[in-house]
Amino acid sequence: MLKATKEETEEVREYFEWQAPDLQVTFMQKVYSEAVMNTRHDVWDIHTNKDRWWVITGGTNLYSQEQFPNMDLALTFHLGLMLRIPRTEKQQEGDLNILPFGSVFEKIEEAGTALAQAQNLSDYQAVGVRCRETLLELIGVAQDAAMWTDEPPQRANFRAWAEIICNSLLPGDSNKERRGAIKNSLDSAWTFSNWLTHSKSASWLDAEMAHSLIQHAIGMATSLIVRELRGVPPECPTCGSPHLEPDQGENTELPSILWERPRCTDCGWTGRPVPILDLENGQPIIVREGESSDECSIMTVPLRTIVKPGEPVIKPLKEPEAGPPEHTVYFAYGSNMSTARLRERMPRCEPIGIATLPGHTLRFHKRSIDGSGKCNAFKSGYEDSVLGVLFSFDPAERNKLDKAEGVGSGYVHATVTVINEKGDRRKVLTYLATTDYIDDTLKPYDWYKDFVVAGAKEHNLPADYVGKYIESVEAVADPNEARGNKQRAILEVLRQ
Numbered sequence: 001m002l003k004a005t006k007e008e009t010e011e012v013r014e015y016f017e018w019q020a021p022d023l024q025v026t027f028m029q030k031v032y033s034e035a036v037m038n039t040r041h042d043v044w045d046i047h048t049n050k051d052r053w054w055v056i057t058g059g060t061n062l063y064s065q066e067q068f069p070n071m072d073l074a075l076t077f078h079l080g081l082m083l084r085i086p087r088t089e090k091q092q093e094g095d096l097n098i099l100p101f102g103s104v105f106e107k108i109e110e111a112g113t114a115l116a117q118a119q120n121l122s123d124y125q126a127v128g129v130r131c132r133e134t135l136l137e138l139i140g141v142a143q144d145a146a147m148w149t150d151e152p153p154q155r156a157n158f159r160a161w162a163e164i165i166c167n168s169l170l171p172g173d174s175n176k177e178r179r180g181a182i183k184n185s186l187d188s189a190w191t192f193s194n195w196l197t198h199s200k201s202a203s204w205l206d207a208e209m210a211h212s213l214i215q216h217a218i219g220m221a222t223s224l225i226v227r228e229l230r231g232v233p234p235e236c237p238t239c240g241s242p243h244l245e246p247d248q249g250e251n252t253e254l255p256s257i258l259w260e261r262p263r264c265t266d267c268g269w270t271g272r273p274v275p276i277l278d279l280e281n282g283q284p285i286i287v288r289e290g291e292s293s294d295e296c297s298i299m300t301v302p303l304r305t306i307v308k309p310g311e312p313v314i315k316p317l318k319e320p321e322a323g324p325p326e327h328t329v330y331f332a333y334g335s336n337m338s339t340a341r342l343r344e345r346m347p348r349c350e351p352i353g354i355a356t357l358p359g360h361t362l363r364f365h366k367r368s369i370d371g372s373g374k375c376n377a378f379k380s381g382y383e384d385s386v387l388g389v390l391f392s393f394d395p396a397e398r399n400k401l402d403k404a405e406g407v408g409s410g411y412v413h414a415t416v417t418v419i420n421e422k423g424d425r426r427k428v429l430t431y432l433a434t435t436d437y438i439d440d441t442l443k444p445y446d447w448y449k450d451f452v453v454a455g456a457k458e459h460n461l462p463a464d465y466v467g468k469y470i471e472s473v474e475a476v477a478d479p480n481e482a483r484g485n486k487q488r489a490i491l492e493v494l495r496q
Contacts, residue, residue: 001029001030001031001032002029002030002032002042003030004029004042008030008042008426009028009423010030010425012042012046012055012057012060013028013045014417014424014425014426014427015060015062015423016028016046016053016055016057016062017426017427018415018426018427019060019062020048020053020279021326021327021328021329022328023048023049023050023051024048024049025046025047026047026048026049026050027046027047028044028045028046029044029045030042030043030044030049030459031043031044031045031071032071036058038279039058039059039082039336040057040058041056041057041058041075041078041079042056042057042077043055043056043059043071043074044057045071046062051064051066052065052166052376053065054068055070055073056074056075058078058082059078059081059082059317060329061078061081072192073205076476087166087370089314091108100137101141101218101222101225101226103137103141104134104137104138104141104218104222105130105218107130107133107134108134108211108214108215108218110130111127111130111131111134111211111214112211114126114127114130115127115204115207115208115211117282118146118204119206120370121202122198122277123207123234124196124202124203124204124206124207125196125197125198125202125297127201127207127210127211128193128194128195128196128197128198128199128202128207128241129197131189131192131193131196131210131211131213131214132193132194132197133190134214134218135158135186135190135214135217135218136156137208137268138218138221139155139158139161139162139165140155141303142165142221142225143155143161145225145229146229146476148161148168149164149168149184150166150472151239157196158186158190159187160192160280162183162186162187162190163183163223165225166179166182166183166186167179169224169225169228170182171196178271181220181380182217182220182221182224185213185216185217185220186217187215188217189210189213189214189216189217189218189448192209192210193210193213196210196255203430211426215379218464227272230246230260230261230262230266230274231261231272231274232244232262232271233271234263234382234484236264236266236267236269237269238267238269239264239266239267239269240262241264241265241267241281243264243265243266244263244264244265245262245263245265246260246262246263246415247260247262247400247425248259248260248262249273259273259274259276260273260274261273266429270346276330278381284475297396297435301439315433323421326395327395327398327415327428327429328392328393328394329352329390329391329392329393329396329426329428329429330346330349330390330391330392330393330401330429330430331355331357331388331390331416331418331428331429331430332388332389332390332391332430333357333362333375333377333386333387333388333389333430334374334375334452334453334455335374335451335452335455336405336455336496337388337449337452337455337456337458337459337461338454338455338458339391339455340494341451341490341494342391343395345399345401345404346391346393346394346397346399347393347397348393348397349391349393349394349397350391350392350393351389351390351391352390352391352392353389353390353420353421354387354388354390354420354421354459354460354461355386355387355388355389355390355418355419355420355421355428356386356391356418356419357377357385357386357387357388357417357418358384358385358388358417358419359380359384359385360377360378360379360384360386361377361384361385361469362375362376362377362378362386362470363375363440364376364443364444364449364471364473365378365433365438365439365440365442366410366411366433366437366438366442366444367410367437367438367439367442368406368410369406369409370445370478370480370483371442372442372443372444372445372448372476372478373439373442373443373444374433374444374448375444375452376432376433376438377416377432378433378438379432387456387461387462387465388418388430389455389459390418390420390428398430401424405431406431409437410433410434410436410437411432411433411434411437412431412432412434413428413429413430413431414429414430414431414432415428415429416428435444443473443474443475443476444475444476444485445475445476445477445478445487446475446476446477446478446484447478447484447488447491448468448475448487449473449475449489450491451467451487451491452470452486453470453471454491454494454495456470
């Protein structure tokens with residue numbers, strides 16, 4: 001058994017309960033860990049009230065021990081699966097971000113390969129040579145990417161070019177510490193790599209240090225240079241947000257050129273687009289050949305042995321299931337906290353305790369068809385949280401709940417991670433308002449607010465939370481008097 005932090009354990013438990021909500025974890029432990037290609041894969045042995053499973057991280061997935069009775073078999077399959085998964089659009093955007101420096105990162109990889117194979121002094125010195133060549137490749141690519149000075153030094157004068165580039169990108173006294181940090185990291189990597197190249201007492205640890213130094217220095221330098229070349233400011237000039245992401249696209253007048261501009265995810269500000277790739281001539285970092293397919297399949301035969309000619313065929317598992325796990329727990333934070341009210345929609349639901357949704361705050365700003373404000377768990381900040389009630393329910397009644405919640409009319413169902421009274425994290429179903437239905441000027445009708453208060457008090461939500469986020473909210477009278485009287489009558493019946 002390997003040591004595991006409480007956070008690791010809760011994360012794995014949360015994942016398993018999300019994938020297998022019908023099973024109860026009775027025992028779990030981390031039994032093995034392996035790092036492959038800089039990715040750590042932890043193997044967890046999980047016992048449930050019915051069977052046993054492996055959960056393997058690093059692209060987390062779970063595997064039945066009926067199909068994978070051997071841990072090594074499960075891990076080998078998992079590693080192969082992770083290597084074969086097609087890269088996402090986000091990962092491909094990352095490839096484009098470093099594309100101008102692709103040759104530099106290739107040389108870093110070559111130095112890493114040489115390090116892994118190094119056995120003696122000459123091998124360690126060879127790693128130093130490769131590290132030195134990688135740093136020279138960095139300043140060479142930087143020189144070709146932009147005009148840094150009217151009086152350029154020799155192309156291979158690393159220290160002079162590092163000085164020029166850092167001074168150009170981070171000028172002035174306000175950037176003194178930032179400039180110094182990058183200069184020092186580049187200078188240390190250069191000095192140590194040159195020493196390693198000629199050292200008569202170098203060890204494998206020295207070679208590893210040289211490789212680590214160039215990775216660190218080049219990582220900081222390329223990030224700074226690419227941001228400058230693509231006109232990315234340190235923060236949004238409109239709202240001051242640091243959350244800037246690359247926005248890529250093509251111009252109809254120049255369809256063969258890929259353009260990129262910075263975009264603020266908070267206010268929508270966009271910067272000046274710059275060309276980053278000739279799509280006709282450019283080559284992606286990863287090239288795939290042959291036809292790809294989005295079709296999914298699931299193994300129906302346990303991998304217990306390799307069948308030899310003449311042996312009986314292993315029968316498939318009965319009724320294999322595919323697709324995401326069906327939700328069976330619902331997080332209510334508005335008027336549906338009232339058990340009686342929710343049972344009008346889902347008769348077989350049962351309250352199973354209160355829970356906290358971190359990173360959200362309770363607002364009455366979702367525009368309803370009656371013109372009033374309804375509850376929404378609005379995503380805000382890490383310190384905010386919404387309290388609510390967890391209900392188990394029959395998935396067969398899910399459509400009734402979707403209809404009552406107004407899915408398609410301002411609410412969408414969402415899978416969120418809540419923390420229950422025991423401190424355990426789990427993924428559950430809830431409903432959140434869409435941005436086009438949010439209006440902070442709205443107020444709830446008094447009868448609706450009374451439903452929310454009643455549900456909160458029924459399940460003993462903390463009085464300070466109820467007072468601050470529910471009772472203190474200003475409500476207005478329903479202009480439709482008949483509707484208001486009807487809802488108040490329903491509330492009185494539910495209270496009895």
